[in-house]
Amino acid sequence: MATSVTSLPADEATTAPPQPQAPSRLRRSAPMLTFLGRRLLSSAIVLLGATFIVYMLLAYALDPLEDLYASSAPNKEQLIEARIRDLNLDTPPAVRWVLWLGGVARCGIGQCDLGNSWVTNENVIDMLGTAIPSTVQLIAASTFLAIGLGIVVGIASALRQYTGFDYTVTFMSFVLYSLPSFWVAVLLKLWGAIGFNDFLRDPTLSTPAVVGLAVLGGLIWQALVAGDIRRRLSVFGIATLATGAAIWGMSATGWLLDPNLTIVGVLVLGVASAYAVTALTAGLRNKRALYAALTTVAVGVALYYPLQWPFAVASAWLIIGLAAAAVASGMLIGWLFGGPDRGVSMRTSAITAVLVGAFIYIDRVMDVWKLYSNSSRIAGRPIATIGSQTPGLAGNDYWVTTLDTFTHLVLPTIALILISFASYTRYSRASLLEVMNQDYIRTARAKGLPERVVTVRHAFRNALIPLATVVPLDIAALFGGAIITERIFAWSGMGTLFLTSLGARDADPVMGYFLVVGTMLVLANIVVDFIYAALDPRIRVNA
Template identity: 75%
Template sequence: MATTTTSGSAAAETDARSASDVAPAPVRRQRRGAPMATFLGRRFLSSLIVLVGATFIVYMLLAYAIDPLEDLRTSTAPNKAQLIEARINALNLDTPPALRWLEWLRGAAGCLVGNCDLGTSWVTGNQVTSMLQGAVYSTVQLVATATFLAIGLGVVVGIVSALRQYTGFDYSVTFGSFVLYSLPSFWVAVLLKQWGAIGFNDFLADPVVKTGTTVLLAVIAGIVWSAIIGGPLRRRLTTFGVAALATAAVLVFVSETGWLLDPSLGPVVIGALGVGIAYAVVALGAGLKNRRALYSALTTVALGVALYYPLQYAFVNASWPLIIGLAVVAVGAGLLIGYLFGGPDRVVSARAAAITAVGVGFLIFVDRVMAVWYTYSNSTRINGRPIATIGSQTPGLQGDFWVEVLDKFTHLLLPTIALILISFAAYTRYSRASLLEVMNHDYIRTARAKGLPERVVTVRHGFRNSLIPLATVVPLDLAALFGGAIITERIFAWSGMGTMFLKGLQTADADVVMGYFIVTATLLVVANIVVDFVYAALDPRIRVNA
């Protein structure tokens, strides 16, 4: 009896032990806040150490590489010695550079508590912080638009090139990307000034497109669109014919009516373009079979066209706060329309309608800017040559909000194109290579085997994962844009961060150079931290708080 009991208890122990081996252990709820705070604290501390070390290196290099007394050493003034002594005392040059760096670092550390002191320019007598505010604003105006457009266009063209691999379009994009990437920026800028400004301004004197030019551009447009759409030969020929005829019709209309002298879109063109935007947004994001999303987007277009004339009265006393407020209202209206259409997936309908609302609102804004083109180009300050080659604004130009917007656009056009052409090539190559790698993975083949549409496979499965390599490049480029485009700013006489940096070096103004460096270095350090979070957002396998 005892033996039986013992063996039974032993068997029970064995079963319990086996059950404990097989059964999962109780899941402990982990607090995400503490690991995340630890991660941020660790990254912040390491980044701060790197930033302080970098400022020390740069400050020491400046101390031994530039000479604030250079102009006085070669001076022939009778009080040369007194001038040198006065500048030495003013700039504290008799103090070792390391101690001067500590004094500068003490003022820079005040930025952490809102009492920023980056020194004073001994050349102009202005505070470096005030100089940075104007330079950063000017640089963001110049580079931000170019950077975002280059990213958007580069990613789109790279994805289309990957989906049309080993076709004529793919080879053309690859060749063009390598050509643009190898072009020196100063050469591109000079060509744009010659042909994009001087040549176009001359063309506006008699804006007639010749027949040969019309035919050539129509053929090029047909070839490009047929390569992008792809498909069987019959589909390619149809696309070629439609694109060529549409391009030729637009060019003939522009030439015969003199549209370039007094351009406008009007509600009809805005409605047609809005319908195209609605179909494109729904086709990519939801699929044209999702009728609720399509009707939501088309309803948003109809609402935008209906509000075209009432908005003209609101634009009389326009300002940027008003424009931003109207943009927010447009997005809200799109979200509301998509939500009211209901259905099992209201989020998709609301998103499609909101994006369409942004597109239609942008078209209405562009149309209103076009309305002042004739007045602007025929003003005495412009004199029929609206595309500017230098500067950020026309001196002495008088006008309302829309004239100022148009003037800013004409000055931004050429430098923006110059920056886009260089950056666009790199983003195209990145996105193409990344999507080609993703589309060969097993989960893509599994998604296709399950019968998912190719749109869903490409947009929802392939596209998101192809953005992971770009997550390394894009945040760093966005941070680097505050450093300015030194060569482009110099050629187009744009006073931004790059110009500030060059002037600081030329005048041996160490505080100005250090102010430039601390802004760009800080943003690059922050961008590296942002990259980790972008990785985690795009790839759920990555945890930043591990």
């Protein structure tokens, strides 16, 4: 059987069919850039309209001449005319808003002009430059701790659904969420500061108190570990004995008067952290990750004494540099252990390195506790109730200053955590319960995957999607300050700036406050979209 072949012209025969070209990086990023531009433009328009509304409300609600109208000064009329001229009150509010907006627009060329306070004659930019760092210092720690603790406890509650632990967490969440913030702050000042400072005069506990705290610790640990009745009783017994021994030792040795971790404490806490981090990130069956984490602990403990030399001349930048070096060292150790998945070992080792470095740092701060507490300005009452620092504290030692900042932060931070923690716990619990009932979770279990892998790798990421709406907005609200908490603890932040300016009928600082908070919230809404796209592969950010 003959086969016929049809020949092609030379130019067609040698020409390959066109191949589809992969889209260039510029072409792939064009939709995202278009989306980002549209969101920024729409957000700018929203912010512009919001500033106009707020400016008009302040112009008609606040009367800077109110104090002069009630004045009995003989030159009352001249004073009124002078203030009208200085504040440009004879100009329509809409025109004044345009003039104020012109000063804001000059921020684009580095010449911001948000006006001046007519009460203190201080530039609004300088007022914000003082208030914003103070507010971020106060609220940043509480916000991130509340987010972390809320998610962890909420997930643990969801995994222990309908148990005693779940009911307890649910009850405490509703109680904390219902408490007024001013009441919580006052109770903390009464018990957390005054009561604890009185206790430090003779920090010893009676035998019934030690037993009661030990039993409470055992109940908490057995609820966290869960399992059958035999396992619960074993955990309860071990935890009760360990807690009781630790509390008795602290009481008998007066540890609270001169606390420290020492190298032994760093070693014990480091090993415990290595096992815990490995169990969560890689699983204890991953021996390479576990050995990398334990090696990181060994390196950190070996550097305990050598680090005391740079700590003698410590500064904020030195601590940041050492933290970066700890992360890099942990990743290097994880990489050297290798294995089929070096990324897991590197991540586990890096997290462990950060924790070990934190323990060493905390131990160094503890070393100055006795010196700080016995100073003339502190007089044995280290937990502060007002302000952000102790006035007239002698010396500028980095560690004393750090400890002083911590003692002033501890009460307002706890007050803010207790309130925010409740909402994050409820969000994360409800979200994880919904995810755990999805078909792909049942499929993962049917394939025989360990429960840790199902929870951490499959369920946890999708459970974070609803929180992606709340968390960025809460972080943006950091710059708005905690008005009630700042007022009770006499903290000079953004909340205090807002209240003081509003009470003094000072519009420009109030507008500066609103501009900062509004801008951060608008940007947070844009960030939410990108977080959605990162967490959920079904969502694409495009035009």
